Amino acid sequence: MQHNVYLYILGMWAVSYLIRVLPLTLIRREITNKTIRSFLYYVPYVTLAVMTFPAILSATQSPVSGALALVLGLALAWFGGSLFQVSVACCAVVFVAELAMGL
Amino acid sequence: MLTDRKKWFFKGLKDGIPIMLGYFAVSIALGISARNAGMTAPQATIASALIMASAGQYIGFTLIAASASYAEVIVMEAIANARYLLMSTALSQKVDPKLPLRHRLLMGLWITDEIFGVSVSVEGRLNPWYNYGMAAVATPGWALGTLAGVVLGNVLPVRVVSALSVGLFGMFMSIFVPPMRKNRIIAALVAVSFAASYAFNAMALFSGISSGMKIIILTVVISLGAALLFPVEGEDGHAA
Numbered sequence: 001m002q003h004n005v006y007l008y009i010l011g012m013w014a015v016s017y018l019i020r021v022l023p024l025t026l027i028r029r030e031i032t033n034k035t036i037r038s039f040l041y042y043v044p045y046v047t048l049a050v051m052t053f054p055a056i057l058s059a060t061q062s063p064v065s066g067a068l069a070l071v072l073g074l075a076l077a078w079f080g081g082s083l084f085q086v087s088v089a090c091c092a093v094v095f096v097a098e099l100a101m102g103l
Numbered sequence: 104m105l106t107d108r109k110k111w112f113f114k115g116l117k118d119g120i121p122i123m124l125g126y127f128a129v130s131i132a133l134g135i136s137a138r139n140a141g142m143t144a145p146q147a148t149i150a151s152a153l154i155m156a157s158a159g160q161y162i163g164f165t166l167i168a169a170s171a172s173y174a175e176v177i178v179m180e181a182i183a184n185a186r187y188l189l190m191s192t193a194l195s196q197k198v199d200p201k202l203p204l205r206h207r208l209l210m211g212l213w214i215t216d217e218i219f220g221v222s223v224s225v226e227g228r229l230n231p232w233y234n235y236g237m238a239a240v241a242t243p244g245w246a247l248g249t250l251a252g253v254v255l256g257n258v259l260p261v262r263v264v265s266a267l268s269v270g271l272f273g274m275f276m277s278i279f280v281p282p283m284r285k286n287r288i289i290a291a292l293v294a295v296s297f298a299a300s301y302a303f304n305a306m307a308l309f310s311g312i313s314s315g316m317k318i319i320i321l322t323v324v325i326s327l328g329a330a331l332l333f334p335v336e337g338e339d340g341h342a343a
Contacts, residue, residue: 003170005146011173012163013153015180016187021211023191030200038330040193044223045282045289046329047186047322048275049296051216054304056272061265069269070276077280083221087121090273095266103262 065097108232115236121274122217122237123244128267130245131259133160134252140168144253151249152242155215159183186319190219197222197229206231213238217271224278288333296325 031037053070060066069090076086130151137147142164154160162183166176191214198207210231218237222229251259283290303309303317312320 003167003173005142005167006149007173008163008167008176009146009150009153011177012150012159012180015177016154016156016159016184017211019181019184020187020191020214021208023188024195024198024211024214025204025207027192027195028200031196034334035330037196038333038335039326040189040196041335042289042292042326042329043189043193043322044220045279045292046296046325047189047216047318048220048279049293050300050318050321050325052272052275052279053297054301056269059265059268059272061261065265066269069272073269073273073276074280077277078284080281081277083118083274083277084121086277087125087270087273090269090276091124091266094269095262098262098265103265 060094061098061103062101064101065094065103068097069094107230111230111232112236112239115233115238116240117236118221118233119218119237119240121270122221122241124267125217125270125274126241126244127248127251128264129157129271130248131252131255131264132268133157133164134249134254135256136161136164136252137249138253138256140164142167142253144250147253148246148250152246155213155242155245156184156187182316185316186216186322187214187219189319189322190214190216190223193223194219194229198231199228202231210234213242215241217241217274220275220278288329292325292329296321299325 031040056070057063057066060069072093073086073090076089081089133151134147137150137160142150147164150160150163154163159180162179163176166179191211194210194214195207198210213234218234218241221237222234225233279289279293283293299321300317303321309317
């Protein structure tokens with residue numbers, strides 16, 4: 001069967017959009033259940049931490065430069081670096097480290 | 104009210120810049136996979152501008168290359184993107200309960216890991232214009248990076264792509280690290296998340312599970328455990 005690429009794209013978009021928009025539109029009230037509130041309070045931190053590690057080690061050409069970016073990013077963010085500063089510093093350390101390693 | 108909108112929109116534009124740079128870098132790889140799947144530059148660019156989901160699009164492109172059925176593509180897309188259900192639920196508690204439907208429908212278009220992470224970390228209620236500002240710069244970054252990937256392929260120096268690709272992780276760290284200083288439970292939770300995520304990736308048992316699925320399983324299990332062991336009291340709860 002011949003498939004139309006634009007139909008694939010439309011299908012992918014529609015299902016992604018429904019997933020993203022349904023809770024936001026259907027849950028109109030504040031949730032009062034303490035467990036659910038606590039769960040939702042912890043979700044962002046856990047999900048961001050899980051996405052960062054160990055993925056950062058394989059995002060770069062060498063796990064060493066990824067690890068350097070991780071350590072620098074954690075330290076800078078701990079000592080109050082802004083979103084932009086931390087992000088740019090991580091990129092810079094990878095660039096310099098890989099240059100030094102001759103990659 | 105109008106100045107408030109403006110303030111948040113411009114703040115969004117500014118905070119969207121690192122997202123845009125990171126997206127540009129990451130989506131180059133996505134563009135290359137689109138090209139390998141036989142997609143044209145316009146097709147890949149449109150897909151990225153609309154869908155804005157790295158794992159989801161990557162899986163989709165792979166299935167398109169294999170000429171899979173529409174149903175298969177849709178099911179896999181739902182699995183890869185299921186974590187957005189959680190993010191959307193968290194945002195539903197972060198916005199003003201009286202926020203009109205049109206804003207909810209618009210905000211839903213741009214729930215990505217990064218836009219969610221940044222917007223959920225603002226103090227107090229979330230103004231939708233903050234998300235629109237971020238989306239206004241992040242979307243072109245994602246779409247144009249994909250386009251560059253299709254057109255340029257491997258012309259860009261690998262070191263540049265490698266360096267840019269950690270930008271997104273830097274953003275994540277700037278979001279989850281500062282609360283670790285103030286809240287020991289969150290500090291412990293991040294440590295547990297790192298360890299569990301590492302173990303999950305290292306175990307051959309789970310190698311068949313997509314990365315999107317791993318994220319959702321770990322997020323649900325760890326957050327639920329934390330919610331049961333350390334329920335949040337009072338106002339803090341809706342700061343999430």
